[in-house]
Amino acid sequence: MKYGPLIWRSLVRRKTRAVFTVLSILVAFLLFGVLAALNTAFTAGVELAGNDRLVVTHKVSIIQMLPDSYTARLEATAGVVDVLHETYFGGIYQKPSNFFMQCPVVPGRLLRLYPEYRLPEDQRRAWLTDRTCAIAGRQTADRFGWKVGDRIPIQATIWTKRDGGRSWEFNLCGIYDADQGVDTTQFFFNYDYFDESRSFWQGQVGWYVIRIGDPADAAALARRIDEQFANSPAETKTATEKAFVQAFARQIGDIGLIIRVIVTAVFFTILLVAANTMAQSVRERTSELAVLKTLGYSDGLVLALVMAESCAMAVSGGAAGLGLAWLLTRAGDPTGGLFPAWFLSRADLARGGFLALALGLVAGVVPALQAMRLRIVDALRRA
Amino acid sequence: MRGPAGWLVQVAVVTLLNVRTVRQRLGSSLVAVVGIAGVVTIFVAVLSTAEGFRRTVQSAGSRDTAVVLRAGSDSEMVSVLSREDVSVIGDAAGLRRGAGGAVVSGELFVIVDLLNRATNTTANVSLRGVGPNAFAVRPEVAIIQGRAFEAGRNELIVGRGAAAQFAGTAVGRTLRFGRSDWTVVGIFDAGGTLADSELWCDAAVLQPLYQRGTTVQAVYAKLESPEAFAGFKDALTSDPRLNVKVMRETDYYAEQSQMITALISTIGVGIALLMGIGAVFGAVNTMYTAVAARTREIAVLRALGFGGGPVAVSVLVESLLLAGSGGLAGGAIAYATFHGFRTSTMNWQSFSQVTFAFAVTPGIVARGVAYALAMGLAGGLLPAVRAARLPIVSALREL
Numbered sequence: 001m002k003y004g005p006l007i008w009r010s011l012v013r014r015k016t017r018a019v020f021t022v023l024s025i026l027v028a029f030l031l032f033g034v035l036a037a038l039n040t041a042f043t044a045g046v047e048l049a050g051n052d053r054l055v056v057t058h059k060v061s062i063i064q065m066l067p068d069s070y071t072a073r074l075e076a077t078a079g080v081v082d083v084l085h086e087t088y089f090g091g092i093y094q095k096p097s098n099f100f101m102q103c104p105v106v107p108g109r110l111l112r113l114y115p116e117y118r119l120p121e122d123q124r125r126a127w128l129t130d131r132t133c134a135i136a137g138r139q140t141a142d143r144f145g146w147k148v149g150d151r152i153p154i155q156a157t158i159w160t161k162r163d164g165g166r167s168w169e170f171n172l173c174g175i176y177d178a179d180q181g182v183d184t185t186q187f188f189f190n191y192d193y194f195d196e197s198r199s200f201w202q203g204q205v206g207w208y209v210i211r212i213g214d215p216a217d218a219a220a221l222a223r224r225i226d227e228q229f230a231n232s233p234a235e236t237k238t239a240t241e242k243a244f245v246q247a248f249a250r251q252i253g254d255i256g257l258i259i260r261v262i263v264t265a266v267f268f269t270i271l272l273v274a275a276n277t278m279a280q281s282v283r284e285r286t287s288e289l290a291v292l293k294t295l296g297y298s299d300g301l302v303l304a305l306v307m308a309e310s311c312a313m314a315v316s317g318g319a320a321g322l323g324l325a326w327l328l329t330r331a332g333d334p335t336g337g338l339f340p341a342w343f344l345s346r347a348d349l350a351r352g353g354f355l356a357l358a359l360g361l362v363a364g365v366v367p368a369l370q371a372m373r374l375r376i377v378d379a380l381r382r383a
Numbered sequence: 384m385r386g387p388a389g390w391l392v393q394v395a396v397v398t399l400l401n402v403r404t405v406r407q408r409l410g411s412s413l414v415a416v417v418g419i420a421g422v423v424t425i426f427v428a429v430l431s432t433a434e435g436f437r438r439t440v441q442s443a444g445s446r447d448t449a450v451v452l453r454a455g456s457d458s459e460m461v462s463v464l465s466r467e468d469v470s471v472i473g474d475a476a477g478l479r480r481g482a483g484g485a486v487v488s489g490e491l492f493v494i495v496d497l498l499n500r501a502t503n504t505t506a507n508v509s510l511r512g513v514g515p516n517a518f519a520v521r522p523e524v525a526i527i528q529g530r531a532f533e534a535g536r537n538e539l540i541v542g543r544g545a546a547a548q549f550a551g552t553a554v555g556r557t558l559r560f561g562r563s564d565w566t567v568v569g570i571f572d573a574g575g576t577l578a579d580s581e582l583w584c585d586a587a588v589l590q591p592l593y594q595r596g597t598t599v600q601a602v603y604a605k606l607e608s609p610e611a612f613a614g615f616k617d618a619l620t621s622d623p624r625l626n627v628k629v630m631r632e633t634d635y636y637a638e639q640s641q642m643i644t645a646l647i648s649t650i651g652v653g654i655a656l657l658m659g660i661g662a663v664f665g666a667v668n669t670m671y672t673a674v675a676a677r678t679r680e681i682a683v684l685r686a687l688g689f690g691g692g693p694v695a696v697s698v699l700v701e702s703l704l705l706a707g708s709g710g711l712a713g714g715a716i717a718y719a720t721f722h723g724f725r726t727s728t729m730n731w732q733s734f735s736q737v738t739f740a741f742a743v744t745p746g747i748v749a750r751g752v753a754y755a756l757a758m759g760l761a762g763g764l765l766p767a768v769r770a771a772r773l774p775i776v777s778a779l780r781e782l
Contacts, residue, residue, distance in 0.1 A: 023664045028661055034653075034657070060560045250499070251499075270661065280411070
């Protein structure tokens with residue numbers, strides 16, 4: 001640490017240059033952080049998808065319905081622990097851009113399949129007993145300022161009611177929470193109430209989520225389920241929840257690839273900027289470095305000093321950028337609540353820190369080698 | 384050398400001197416150019432994605448076509464119309480009439496899973512069941528390979544975009560949806576419109592397979608003229624036998640593409656802005672270096688009687704030239720890499736894949752270059768001021 005002041009002095013030798021280089025590194029890491037959060041948003045659920053859950057959809061496509069009688073048949077299948085069916089409701093709350101997912105479900109089964117949803121005891125009791133009850137995730141409730149006890153009117157786009165009406169009203173009797181990263185945008189309501197009120201397709205549901213006893217058996221069990229319903233009017237396609245969520249995310253496009261391309265472009269540019277700064281700084285200090293060597297500083301020490309300078313710049317810029325990105329993602333997502341997840345994960349923070357260090361090393365290596373190889377006589381003569 | 388002419392000559396001389404000596408500062412100048420080129424590449428790529436998507440979805444609409452859905456439906460996906468509805472709609476005033484009566488097409492719209500070649504995962508693809516009038520309603524659709532499907536048979540024709548993006552869609556191949564087999568008999572070109580992403584078949588064959596009875600989901604009706612729309616809409620919405628929503632096809636598609644276009648533009652432009660700020664910092668460094676490297680030259684010029692203004696302007700011009708060439712390079716890279724590149728994404732309103740091509744238009748490239756120049760201006764400003772303020776005596780003594 002005794003070389004700290006020396007490194008600091010070299011850094012602030014040209015203040016403006018150092019400041020602008022650190023700022024451009026800061027912007028690069030801010031961008032890295034925001035893009036990482038975006039990637040998390042688009043692939044939300046892939047990481048957290050339970051590996052003991054399978055999703056059973058109609059073989060032709062997810063919009064085709066399956067009979068709710070499959071519940072019993074799935075439950076009777078060896079290896080299946082629990083079964084839940086969900087149906088896409090697709091209603092509009094106030095205006096179409098207020099999109100969030102609504103799903104009629106069997107209340108008790110929902111809580112058994114998704115133990116990650118936490119509901120206070122009194123709300124849980126109401127949800128299990130009251131037929132017109134609905135529960136909303138924390139994110140959606142916050143987005144619209146809902147409180148427990150509110151009446152939520154939703155206009156159906158698909159499911160007209162038996163009386164021809166399109167307006168569905170629900171009692172919000174619970175708001176569920178979950179750990180960071182778990183989707184809390186969904187809105188659930190009672191399937192029995194839904195099934196007897198809808199005007200058509202009674203007994204038909206969208207898809208099934210099942211819990212299995214042994215995750216290692218997932219592939220074989222998926223095959224057994226599909227074979228069981230083969231050649232019936234509603235054939236199935238079963239996949240792990242992870243594969244299902246991943247395929248769905250892929251439908252938007254290969255977000256991961258796009259983000260990798262952008263990040264690579266940005267880092268390449270910033271690398272140039274930082275390396276250029278370091279090279280200039282070493283060039284300018286040729287005579288000073290020669291004096292240091294004359295005083296007895298070894299070649300290795302000079303190399304280390306230049307590398308430390310480069311790394312200090314990269315790491316301070318990187319840390320500031322990542323910190324700023326973290327603050328920014330805390331402030332809420334840019335779509336105003338559409339993303340099921342919007343945060344900078346610890347893994348991405350660690351990745352960013354590692355990248356900052358790597359940037360400092362790579363940008364510093366050529367100038368540092370130059371400084372190391374400097375011959376005192378030549379350098380002093382040149383100055 | 385007095386007056387504005389003299390001033391301009393000074394600017395020109397100093398700028399020329401700067402430009403001629405760029406080679407001596409090649410390293411740092413290249414850094415600025417490459418940085419700005421990178422930003423502009425991403426900027427243009429993002430805008431061309433949004434533009435390509437918008438074009439595909441919106442060019443599908445024609446002003447003299449009306450779309451009729453069940454009231455309350457926001458897309459044909461969730462709409463239902465009965466056979467009676469379709470015949471009432473076909474009798475309305477203001478419709479174009481051909482040999483087979485009004486040019487009206489009742490259509491089914493469902494989704495099937497196909498394998499996306501690019502990601503190797505299943506994708507939602509639209510399967511449209513159409514009537515005989517579908518081609519008359521969309522004159523831009525032409526069979527480019529094979530033939531049209533025959534009425535009453537399990538035959539499909541595949542849009543050009545879908546054929547490129549999804550596996551198993553070549554002519555002669557058989558696709559299995561559930562328990563029914565379909566033969567691909569032709570590929571059609573819909574002129575880069577939305578239909579290019581779709582599969583088409585006979586509506587009458589699709590109805591029983593999807594338990595739809597005799598219902599359809601949307602009616603596409605060709606009007607006598609674009610002006611006939613208001614009358615047609617009034618007639619349908621005031622008809623007590625119907626409970627429908629009538630839209631111009633152009634408006635319908637504009638609504639369908641709005642969300643995605645807005646999302647791509649907002650996120651993309653946000654990213655490009657952030658990157659731009661980073662590049663400006665890089666450019667500032669470059670120009671400071673340029674000024675620092677020429678401290679003595681500038682001082683000599685000033686001593687010879689050149690004004691501070693021309694020196695500052697020349698620094699700005701150099702910065703703009705570097706940024707402009709970076710911008711042009713970025714635009715060229717984006718054009719070469721992305722223009723015409725086909726990809727597909729999810730259109731949430733129809734819950735199915737839309738294939739589209741990136742469209743790098745001259746307008747977008749111009750915006751990219753303008754953005755580059757703005758970065759050059761921002762990056763050159765402070766160094767220019769410093770160059771103008773350089774104290775002559777101490778600058779001459781330096782070095």
